[in-house]
Amino acid sequence: MRNGGIEGVLSGLKPGETVLVEHDSVSSPELFLYLLSRWCASAEKPLLIDDFSDTFPEYVARLELMGLDVGPLMEVPVIKIGGRRKFGNVAGRVDLDKYSLDFGYYNRIYQNVVPGELVCNPVLGMHKLFVVLERTALIRLVRNVSTFVGNRSRFALYFINRDVLERVTPELLPLLEEISSTVLMWEANGGEYRLRVVKAANDEILGSTVSLSFKDVAKK
Template identity: 40%
Template sequence: MDFEEFLSNFRLGETVLVEYSAYSRPELLFYDIVTYSKLPIVVDDLMDSLYEYYIRLKLAGINVEKLDSIKVIKTGGSKNVGNVIGKLELGKYVMNIGEYAKIMDKAGEPPFTNPVLGIHKLIFLGNILENMKLLKMISDYIGNESRVAFYFLNRDAIEKFSPAVSAMMEEIATSVIVLEGKTMVVKKAINEDLVGEKVPLLKP
């Protein structure tokens, strides 16, 4: 199965959890999603995670021009990449879903592919109550056919900080992908035929 076929298997309304280690290169998967998605892209950039991806891609000699025009919703941070259509203050992101929805309305006509970068950073800042609200918000969006969401999670960091939150995110997600080097392994999927599939990342 090639990457484009793989990406087409995810349905509107899905929340896909992308787990990666500290030694992985999640920016390559993000770049492939941006490149090959048949839907418009709206990125949730948590605490300058998009900038980190952008710089690593650029240092690797990859043409990052396409990232300059993608629509972005920022939460925290100060380094803008792409077309920032709205900003959320830290804290409000997990408590005011209405504010987030208003910004998403500026993105244009749905559906979208919605990469969410740096979700673990938000978890680090939250107390138990705030993290439960965050999980509730993620859960509430499942089935919302305005998007297919890809939540990028540093598994090494979150399992040391809060194994329970990590396990609950895996339970909530409709699909779970683990990034192993330059290969994705499907651990969970609505389409059970995908479980166990190993799909190589494309070379930019």
């Protein structure tokens, strides 16, 4: 891995990538979002957050409880998909109609919001839809996600709760892993956080493992 650490993994992501960030229910994925936003600021890459079902305010609340500075995150443009809370710098909103998502309408909002340069696009909480969508709608959702692979205006990172998928729709996780160009595992164990690269479009980061403590996350 060329630069080492979290920064080395993130700098190895390519324009047009769809990246799956798998986490469990107790690994604090908001910390990875925090690290991602900090890296984007240092690398001068714009951020655009897709927020499914008010997941972003949940992340921010937990980061604040950890004593971390969420000010920069509150300035990031957010496209809200479902949910009711007006939170952060909301740049557009997509309603969910009978638990379906109109990707055509989303694309129109995205085109109006996305800057004219490569954007880092974290997608938070999409797994919440998997609990309520019917099977045909789920397959359609996965198919629509796959159409974004190769969209060189961005590289997207889909934060997915692996515990939810394995219990509710276990067959979808392999499908999401298959369509994703890179798969990252965010894990926590005994006060240590770990990022593993188990699939990658960039061979330089494939197989990389980065371990860090909360002090490593919090330091500026």
